[in-house]
Amino acid sequence: MATLGELERAVMDVLWNTDEAVSANDLRDRLDAAEDGSARDVAVTTVLTVLSRLETKGFVSRDRASRPHLYRSVTTRADHTAGLMHEVLGTAPDRDAALARFIGQVTPAEAETLRTLLGSMSPNER
Template sequence: MRQFGELEAAIMDVLWAAAEPLRVRDVLDVLNSDRDLAYTTVMTVLTNLHRKGWVEREREDRAYRYRTVTTREEATAQTLRELLDSADDRESVLLHFVSSATEEESDILRRALRRKARKR
C-alpha cells in the first residue's frame, strides 16, 4: 500500500494474517522464511508503525505483542480516500476508476450507493 514502505507493508501483511497479536520474534520468523532480516530491524519498524498509529502493542513479560489497528480493507479504503482527496479533479479520477471496474465491482458499488442513499 502507498502509505507503507516495502518492509512496513510486509510486516503489516504478517500482522493482518495473524489470528492473535505477535511478538517481534514471531514476525521475524515469518519474514525470514524468504529473507534475512535482523531482529532489531523488525523491532524498529514495528516501533515506527506503532508511533504512526498503525499498530497497537501490549506488554507481555519483557516483550511487546503487536496487532494492527485497522483491517487491511480499512487501510486500503483510507489510502483510496487520501488519493481522492489529493486529486485536483475528483470527478475525473472517479470516472477513470469506474471505467476500469469489473461488472462484479460495478455491482458492488451500485449496492453500496443504494444502501448509502437509504441511510440518508
C-alpha cells in the first residue's frame, strides 16, 4: 500500500471530508482555509502535482470530461486506515503477539466494537 506524504495526506483529508468531486483550485482554497491549524498556502500547480501523484498511487480519480478537471477520492479514510493496519500487521514476525498487544491497548468501548464485529462475521469471513 502506498504511503502518503504530509501534503498528500492534507489533500486526501479534504477529499475524504467532501462528498462531491472538486477542482484543484477548490482544493487549494480549502487547504488555505483549514480551521484546524493545518492551513496551507500552496500554489495550484503544487496541488495539481500532488493530485497527479495521488492518481498514480490509486487514491484519486480524475474526471477528464469536465473543465476544470474534477477529483474525488477512490477509497474511504476507513479503507485506507484498514489497509495500513493490515500492512503493518503483515510485517510482524509474530502476528499473534502483535494482535494481542494491540487488543490489550484498546479501550473497553473499542473492545466491545471488536467483539460485535467478530461476532457478526460469517464462518467464511474468518
